[in-house]
Amino acid sequence: MSLRIVVCVKYVPDATGDRHFADDLTVDRDDVDGLLSELDEYAVEQALQIAEEADDAEVTVLTVGPEDAKDALRKALSMGADKAVHVEDDDLHGTDVMGTSLVLAKAIEKVGYDVVIAGMASTDGTMGVLPAILAERLGVPQVTLLSEVSIEDGVVKGRRDGDTASEQLEASLPAVVSVTDQSGEARYPSFKGIMAAKKKPVESLELDDLDIDADEVGLAGAWTAVDSAAERPARTAGTIVKDEGEGGKQLAEYLASQKFI
Ligand SMILES: Cc1cc2nc3c(=O)[nH]c(=O)nc-3n(C[C@H](O)[C@H](O)[C@H](O)COP(=O)(O)OP(=O)(O)OC[C@H]3O[C@@H](n4cnc5c(N)ncnc54)[C@H](O)[C@@H]3O)c2cc1C
16 A cells, blocks of 8 residues: 655745734734745655655645745645645634644645654744644654654654764654754755646645634634734944954953853
C-alpha cells in the first residue's frame, strides 16, 4: 500500500517586508508579500526523499492560510509534491496555534496519512510547538526536531541533535515528525517541476468540510490574546569611537556599559 505523507507548510509574511499589526492586533497579512516558510522547505525536501526511497508513496502538502497561501502550495508542488490541500475560511481570522492545530488535525484525518512531516518552527510565529500539539490531537507518537530521518517497515527513525547528546529516536507509524534546518538542503524547483505544478490538484476545504464550528477557531476561539502592540522604535545612529590613541579603551568602556563584557 502506498505510503501517505502529509507535509504541513505555512505561508508566512516576508520577513524582509515592512510588517504591521491590524487594528484588532492580528498581523496585517494583506499588507505584505508572503512566501513558503523557508523552514518548511526542509520538511518538503525530507518528504520527497522518503517518497523516492519508498516503493510507492504520495506526498500531499497542506496549508491553513489565506487565498495567497496557494503560492506556498505551488512552490511545494513545483519541488515535487504530488497534490495539495488548502484550508481557507474567513472565520479563521485571528486563529491561534490551538485553532490552527485543530484545523490541521481534522484536515489530515480527512486526507488520510501514515506520516505527517512539519518544519521545526514557522519563520513568523516561531513557536515550534505545533507539531507536538498536532500529534496529541491525532493521538499518535511525535518524533520532533530531527536532523536525519528515514522510514522503513512501518517505523520512522531519526536523529535529534541536542547541545550535549545526539539521540536516536524511532516510532511506529502513523506518527508526526518535525525536521530541522540541518536535515539537508532543500532542492530548487526545476523548470519542468514548475510547469508540472500548474497541473497538479489543489483541493480547497472550508471549516464546514471539516466539521469545525466558527467559534472553535478565530479570535473567539483563541486561547491567547495580544493585549497591546507598539511600533518598533526607529533606528538611531550608532556610537562612533574615533581612535586618537584611546580608541581601544573607549571601545572597552562602551562594551562594558552595554554589559557585553
Ligand atoms: C488566516 C490566519 C490568521 C491567523 N491569525 C492569527 C492571530 O491573529 N494570532 C495568532 O496567534 N495566530 C494566528 N494565526 C495562526 C498562526 O499564524 C500560526 O499558524 C499558528 O499559531 C502556529 O504557530 P507557529 O507558526 O508559531 O507554529 P510553529 O509551531 O512554529 O510551526 C511549526 C510547523 O508547523 C507547521 N505549521 C504552522 N502553521 C501552519 C499553518 N498555518 N499551515 C500549515 N502548517 C503550519 C509548519 O510545518 C511549521 O514549520 C493565523 C493563521 C492564519 C492562517
